[in-house]
Amino acid sequence: MIKKGEEALEKFSTTAYPKAINQVAKGIYHVTGYGHSNAIVIEGERSLILIDTLDSNERAKKMMTAMRKYTDKPVKTIIFTHGHPDHRGGSGAFKETVTEIIAFSNKQPVLKHTALLADVFEVRGKRQFGYALNDEEALLQGIGIREGKAVNDGKYDFLAPTEVLTADQTERVIDGIHLTLVAAPGETGDTGFIWLKEQGILCCGDNYYGCWPNLSAIRGGQYRDVAEWVDSLDKIMSYDAEIVLPGHTKALIGKAQVTEVLGNFRNAINEVLLQTLQGMNEGKAVDEVVACVQLPAHLQHLPYLGEYYGTIEWTVKAIYYAYLGWYDGNPTNLHRLNSKAYAHKMLALIGSKEKVYQEIEQALASGTYQWALELSDLLIQVEDKKGDLSKIAALRKQAPLETSANSRHYYLAYANDLEKN
Template sequence: MLSNDAEARLKEFNDTAFPKEMITITDRVRIAVGWGHSNCIIVEGDTSLILIDTLDSDARAARLKDELSRLTDKPVKTIIFTHGHPDHRGGCGAFRDTVEEIIAFAPKKAVLKGTERINPILNKRTFRQFGYGLSDEELITQGLGIREGHAIGDGVYSFLPPTTLYTEDSVKRTIDGVAFEMVSAVGETDDQIFLWLPEEQIMCCGDNYYGCWPNLYAIRGGQYRDIAAWVDSLEHIMSYPAEALLPGHMLPVLGHDRITEVLGNFKEAIRCILDETLACISQGLSQDETAARVVLPETYRCLPYLQEYYGTVQWSVRAIYQGYVGWFDGNPSNLNRTAPEKYSRNLIKLAGGEQAISAAVKTALEESEFQWASELCDLLLGAGETVSEEGKTNARHWKAESLRQLARLETSANGRHYYLSCAKELEKE
């Protein structure tokens, strides 16, 4: 979402959303917030510690391990992953000397065959989304937590493979005297689970809830995240009488009434976007028309835990649209679109040539129409030999400036990073 106060809002969010704390929830359960990009939940068993996720790097997990040794002499013998994202598993290797079992759930839907063939571009887009090439000043915040360790020289990913991989929908176990119910909960990932500790009345929800608008779609790319299933998972989580909700990122939510309020609003806001998007599709609206029409009702838009600091509503709408009906919007003109280079050449010719487009870009920049300026630059950059080398050089410079200005207006950390990363790439060409 673009907003004139985006940078100030992101700075405030970064300063308050994930302070470094070791928070005691009950005599048995603590949560380490701000020790890494993600949280680590520590459960004390009769003779050992059970970790739910392990932070994002070996160095950070080693510091956590040292802290735990000051609290208890019980070793870490069990690790449970809420899902497979590397920022939740990257510190696992720090516990290799004592861990005896590592538990995970298999994805409910397999990754598309051949995905490994596009990993280079997915990795490039991931680099942009998370701002790995940006300075701390440029980045402001990585969104869900402090910057990942591997991005700033604070350790590396250190993975250990699961020793127990469940395919069931739900598993109940007692681990070192602590009762757990582990439940498959498709949402941000297809291997996502939540963990219910009945004796403690604690719900560990992984990344299906955190305190801002979620990545219903990640701009780095990936398979469609089933939003309807995500809503169902949130309803399932809410069916438990939790007194503490411990998310995979940011601060816990405490008290049953508060959990019901927060999760209820979070769930209904997502359901609202899904329902409104499907309504627009059923009316025959295009993806662009739908993305422009669907907005969060004010009831949800003002809530602090639904601000667009990570994902955005518009990206969510576009993902839902494509997830349900694919790329074709029903307009026959789009069945066989003019090839991009020819399209750019034709529009430049129609507008009066390269100089006319260049003048329009300058005007757009002067009038703070940064999105329009960027789109006009794309015409110049996409028209092949029709545009002079000087014109393309100017267009790269203007587009980089447009992206930097858009970054200043973007409330989503991911969007900000993508704008700035691409601006840097253009300046190097």
């Protein structure tokens, strides 16, 4: 959080994913800004290979209309870098021409019965991505323009894979193009990258993009193994690419930029992991670890490590609970009072609700919005409607301080939901 977080987020969005079709080598195009995610078009002898398909059917169609400036060949092959819907949502636009759809197998199996959480994931995902916000409220989705389904520009239209790769590495020649497909779990367990050796180009999916990655999604979900993500970045760097094409934000062009940026990106993530584990091993509680973990000075202000999507704090918390579980070692927390009982006792100790009202007003006036939120929750637990109103005000004050689009969306969407109830 910074004083002008919203301003920093807007500035990032104006440069990170311009609407463009960039020909990065003969017959290879990196498409940015046409959807929330990127796509890569590879021209074969008689057809096109499409790596990812944008987030909606309409946007995929618009992309291909623009591509006709360069080629009129049909899309016959689709390769998904991973299973997130913003990378697969446009695939249905190619159902008349596509003959094979390749995906990577999931190296991190989904927990049994996860489907029973569909409703809560729906609510929290909607808030994280700002789907119910208007354009003025949402601005963008952090690492790309708003998804088509959020702005009436098409819908998810999925085609199922015809082949799921289970090997760690697969060599293929498709319409005269030699590709190496390599499993590289990171943001998802089914992530992989595509290496074009002859051109020195690597398509990395979402294991790298130009800001702090979503190492832990606030919508919820299984732990994204940060150590394995670092291993996958090491694997990517071992290919000595001249050009790296990410699934969001702009390409890395030239061996020097690839080496520097990917190296710093990998080292920053690894540093947070190791510092977190060290703090945990010293017996620190999670909030104490959050307070002491920071990037080395030479990494702190790099533009491609800005917290416009994920944050270091969320990363630390995810690592902490993944390795040690929910218990922080303090016996007070083994059987804490439930939140309602705690609120009643705290209000009795404070003496009156009026004192809480006054403290909330002072917190809102002084800019200590987190304190206002916590005090509002005391009132909400004792079913005082003033708690809802003060929480709405604090959420809307807090949102402009956020550089992360995800947290900004969540504050605003939650405030809107509270106001409706």
